[in-house]
Amino acid sequence: MTIARVSKISPLDPTAAEPFYRQIYSRFRGAIASGVLKPGDRIPSARALTKELGLARGTIEAAYSLLAAEGYIQARGQAGTIVRPDLKPQTPLPAPIPQSRSGIDAVSFRPDTILPFQMGLPALDVFPRKIWARLSARCARAMQPSDMVHPSVRGLPELRAQIAAYLQVSRGISCSPSQIFVTSGYRHSIALIAQSLLKAGDRVWLENPGYPPTREILGHMNIATVAVPVDQDGMIVSDGMKLVPRARAAVITPAHQSPLSVSLSLPRRLALLDWAARNNAWIIEDDYDGEYRYVSRPLPALKSLDRDGRVLYSGTFSKVLFPSLRLAYLVVPEAQAERFEQITEALASGSPELTQAIVTAFMTEGHFARHIQRMRKLYAERRRATEAGLESVLGKHMRIDSQPGGMHLILRPPGRRSDRRLVAQMREAGLYAEALTDWATGDDRASALLVGFTNIDSQRSAETLGKRILKLI
Amino acid sequence: MTIARVSKISPLDPTAAEPFYRQIYSRFRGAIASGVLKPGDRIPSARALTKELGLARGTIEAAYSLLAAEGYIQARGQAGTIVRPDLKPQTPLPAPIPQSRSGIDAVSFRPDTILPFQMGLPALDVFPRKIWARLSARCARAMQPSDMVHPSVRGLPELRAQIAAYLQVSRGISCSPSQIFVTSGYRHSIALIAQSLLKAGDRVWLENPGYPPTREILGHMNIATVAVPVDQDGMIVSDGMKLVPRARAAVITPAHQSPLSVSLSLPRRLALLDWAARNNAWIIEDDYDGEYRYVSRPLPALKSLDRDGRVLYSGTFSKVLFPSLRLAYLVVPEAQAERFEQITEALASGSPELTQAIVTAFMTEGHFARHIQRMRKLYAERRRATEAGLESVLGKHMRIDSQPGGMHLILRPPGRRSDRRLVAQMREAGLYAEALTDWATGDDRASALLVGFTNIDSQRSAETLGKRILKLI
Numbered sequence: 003m004t005i006a007r008v009s010k011i012s013p014l015d016p017t018a019a020e021p022f023y024r025q026i027y028s029r030f031r032g033a034i035a036s037g038v039l040k041p042g043d044r045i046p047s048a049r050a051l052t053k054e055l056g057l058a059r060g061t062i063e064a065a066y067s068l069l070a071a072e073g074y075i076q077a078r079g080q081a082g083t084i085v086r087p088d089l090k091p092q093t094p095l096p097a098p099i100p101q102s103r104s105g106i107d108a109v110s111f112r113p114d115t116i117l118p119f120q121m122g123l124p125a126l127d128v129f130p131r132k133i134w135a136r137l138s139a140r141c142a143r144a145m146q147p148s149d150m151v152h153p154s155v156r157g158l159p160e161l162r163a164q165i166a167a168y169l170q171v172s173r174g175i176s177c178s179p180s181q182i183f184v185t186s187g188y189r190h191s192i193a194l195i196a197q198s199l200l201k202a203g204d205r206v207w208l209e210n211p212g213y214p215p216t217r218e219i220l221g222h223m224n225i226a227t228v229a230v231p232v233d234q235d236g237m238i239v240s241d242g243m244k245l246v247p248r249a250r251a252a253v254i255t256p257a258h259q260s261p262l263s264v265s266l267s268l269p270r271r272l273a274l275l276d277w278a279a280r281n282n283a284w285i286i287e288d289d290y291d292g293e294y295r296y297v298s299r300p301l302p303a304l305k306s307l308d309r310d311g312r313v314l315y316s317g318t319f320s321k322v323l324f325p326s327l328r329l330a331y332l333v334v335p336e337a338q339a340e341r342f343e344q345i346t347e348a349l350a351s352g353s354p355e356l357t358q359a360i361v362t363a364f365m366t367e368g369h370f371a372r373h374i375q376r377m378r379k380l381y382a383e384r385r386r387a388t389e390a391g392l393e394s395v396l397g398k399h400m401r402i403d404s405q406p407g408g409m410h411l412i413l414r415p416p417g418r419r420s421d422r423r424l425v426a427q428m429r430e431a432g433l434y435a436e437a438l439t440d441w442a443t444g445d446d447r448a449s450a451l452l453v454g455f456t457n458i459d460s461q462r463s464a465e466t467l468g469k470r471i472l473k474l475i
Numbered sequence: 476m477t478i479a480r481v482s483k484i485s486p487l488d489p490t491a492a493e494p495f496y497r498q499i500y501s502r503f504r505g506a507i508a509s510g511v512l513k514p515g516d517r518i519p520s521a522r523a524l525t526k527e528l529g530l531a532r533g534t535i536e537a538a539y540s541l542l543a544a545e546g547y548i549q550a551r552g553q554a555g556t557i558v559r560p561d562l563k564p565q566t567p568l569p570a571p572i573p574q575s576r577s578g579i580d581a582v583s584f585r586p587d588t589i590l591p592f593q594m595g596l597p598a599l600d601v602f603p604r605k606i607w608a609r610l611s612a613r614c615a616r617a618m619q620p621s622d623m624v625h626p627s628v629r630g631l632p633e634l635r636a637q638i639a640a641y642l643q644v645s646r647g648i649s650c651s652p653s654q655i656f657v658t659s660g661y662r663h664s665i666a667l668i669a670q671s672l673l674k675a676g677d678r679v680w681l682e683n684p685g686y687p688p689t690r691e692i693l694g695h696m697n698i699a700t701v702a703v704p705v706d707q708d709g710m711i712v713s714d715g716m717k718l719v720p721r722a723r724a725a726v727i728t729p730a731h732q733s734p735l736s737v738s739l740s741l742p743r744r745l746a747l748l749d750w751a752a753r754n755n756a757w758i759i760e761d762d763y764d765g766e767y768r769y770v771s772r773p774l775p776a777l778k779s780l781d782r783d784g785r786v787l788y789s790g791t792f793s794k795v796l797f798p799s800l801r802l803a804y805l806v807v808p809e810a811q812a813e814r815f816e817q818i819t820e821a822l823a824s825g826s827p828e829l830t831q832a833i834v835t836a837f838m839t840e841g842h843f844a845r846h847i848q849r850m851r852k853l854y855a856e857r858r859r860a861t862e863a864g865l866e867s868v869l870g871k872h873m874r875i876d877s878q879p880g881g882m883h884l885i886l887r888p889p890g891r892r893s894d895r896r897l898v899a900q901m902r903e904a905g906l907y908a909e910a911l912t913d914w915a916t917g918d919d920r921a922s923a924l925l926v927g928f929t930n931i932d933s934q935r936s937a938e939t940l941g942k943r944i945l946k947l948i
Contacts, residue, residue, distance in 0.1 A: 060640065065838075067636030077651055115621055126620035136614030138829070142608040148588055150797035164541035167533070178543050186659060189825030197695070202675070217820050222670070232849050324623035326828035333767035348691050351660030353797035356611070357827045368538075460543055 014055065022057055026065035034074055034085055042087045045075060085227040103452075117434035118467050119453035121410050124321055127378060133369055134360070142448065149359070155352040156329065156343065157184025164365040165331055173292060174302030175315060181339050186353055189219055191332045192253075192314045196223045197343045198338070199284055199314075200250055207242045207252035211442035213260045213288070214252050227319070229443045233257055236266030237274045248279075251284040256304040257292035260342055261441050261452050263405035271304055278312035285313045291321045293374050295407035296382035308467045311335030312381075319361060321409065323373055327357055347425075367427065381409065381456055388455035391464025392471075399475050412438070413451040415475070421449040426473045433467065480767055487528065495530055497776035499538035507558055510645070515560045518548060533536045575669075589760035590696055590907035591940050592926035594883050597794055598853060599930065606842055613815030614832040622769070622832070628825040629816065630804065637838040638790070638804055645847075646765060647775030648788060654812050656819055659826055661763065663694055665787045665806045667724075669696045671818045672811070673723055680715045680725035684915035686733045686761070688908055689726050703883025705732055712746045720750075724757040727779040732924050734885070734914050736878035739903045744777055751785035758786045766796045766847050769855040784808030792834060794882065795847055854882065854929055861928035864937025865944075871946050873924075885911070886924040894922040900947045906940065 033039040048062045071074045076086045162179035169175040185191045200225035212230035230242040256266035265293035286305045305315040336344045403412040423435035430433045437449035506512040542548045549559045576643035635652035642648040658664045675697035683702035686776045703715040760777045778788040791803035876885040894910035901908045911923035
């Protein structure tokens, strides 16, 4: 196996827009995907290839670095460079990363292209990218030396002011911008809360089933989690009180329980607030998609009922704008703002000025409110279309839970069929789903598929996809 | 005190480019700065002002939110909104935040305008902002749905490939992109190392004097720090071995010790590596400005001598590009890459796709290497000019340490004069400096001023600034 075979497949094109290093990268990638190069095969040294192709050494090295970064090849020092032996050629390779921008790692849990039914993503096809690009260009052009120094680790003051105004109008939360801390995502928000208010050994109620990363993050910080069951009214607060009455905190998704999408009932909201006030415990409200309710107006946030300063409100721009923006925020009780400021100054690095400035402009000019309204309408329609499409094809085999909000559907497979197995089969077939049992702990876990509907554009698409699932059942 | 007095000062201008909320904000800010509004004064309710000015309620609220975010006013619920009682009108207010972009909090330790002698900043006046804005606009326009999903928490593969190639050429480090983790800054990098490799109770050598945030971050993570003295050859490694031979790690700035700017000698580099190998300890190399050496070529990084996989290399774009970018990176030993990947996946949120894509383009197109070369020349010149200017004015009163590299000078005041007091006086006079005693621990701390020279554009400027210091001595 020499590069000769590879380079014969398609010669480099000096007139192409794609730079040479990308062409070389694509060549190797293609050769690996098609099996021309197999796991363990040795590839030419950068030096040899430089000579063969008559290009600059840096060009070849850039291509090899990229292939290595993505896990295709492996440098073995004196022993040369080889195609990674652990690459599995029988599984389809992910789509190539587009030129000069890249997706995410092939090795990651998250696929690097958007798969049908992928969860947790907004409808990326209809995002107002032109407006966004215009504002981005404007913000970049306006950058002055004073915008290049260390930004406030708490977030840009103007962005915090915009967030405070938005939360007042949309989520019923009264807070001052000084209570707001801009973070780089939900994980960062949770870590910041744990660093500020919790200590190793503390116990925290989590919903069961519930969003797996919360358990993971707290576990890494040596905080013990207590699984509190969820029914049609949300977390069974009285069960939490029976299990561990002196827990230091509860993490909860009151608007649409993640993943069951039920809302926390008012009596339970009040019981939870009362418990927190009596025990000096903290309630961490994860309002990841509170805006997306389709049967009535979005419910006010639990935080809006917080009279005793026990609720920390966690919001994110990942669902209402897009995830690669890496911007989220926390609202902390006024009495805790100073503590959070100290911890943030010490441990956080802050978010880039540019992305914060773009979001500020997007909000200030009204695009943000308009976008959320449009998405609420669109998601109601896509939810209906996806439900109808899947129902028509899979209705005999699965029950589709009807829910008032959220960004995914729950498909209940027949009998005791393992959701994990079906998810694995779907992934092999290029379809996304998550297994409800992976979101739960304990013995008696329900089996179900969680499928995102936000990127399914029509009932016909849903039917076509449903037929692909049908083949696997 | 009513708004009438404020609004009479300068009426709102409907033809101005500045939106109304900014005009109202500036009005109040000016009124507070000039003493028309005093700490504790009540200001009109948003409702009353809305009526008076005939504007939308949201406009007034945006202005008030911004004033509150910046600490000028305080909402007191039913008791109305007041000018913050703790505002000190006798100290000059920071310059107003430029429209639609904002600096950092007035309350922060870091000033929100760039003060003369400010430390740790690159020469922001000569940054190629036009090229940067062009690349930013291009990256924003090129954004596809696949660029909007969660980016790899380890960093964009193409950026990691560029960093690996740069480190090879410029810092003598051979590493694969899979060893690189993109972070949001030095604090994030240190926290990530501590989370991955250290545990509460571990002991870590730090340089004394040394960069204060390192001690602060590790302290928050319950890691004990050991102050190891520094002389003209850098950290006295043998002292560390005597003090705490079984320390788990050493944080060190080998290129230009922070803040004394000396280089770690080769015998000490080898002794440190040997100690780490024998004790399975970690060396954390903070190479914050390794590029900026003026008397000879930059020294290769300590990491380039690491044969046993004990060195973690911490680099940052804050000094070679600019701080508000919030991008830094870590190179971890190959054997630790998997551990870091797990921790990163669990605890980190990742950096925005856009800023990473811009830096990737900046590097790929050669601007990065050119910029560093230009800055190395410029800083050599600014260092010389600043030294000469200060020497001519302050030479009789202070000794200026001559150093081979770095981004600041060290001024040694006469006798036992307190550096802290002089720093406080300089800050009052609108000049920046840091006190060496704040960077050290222990009883016998040397007194000196640390002053940045990167934003001093000529010898004449340095002389003028020197005269302002002279008045304070």
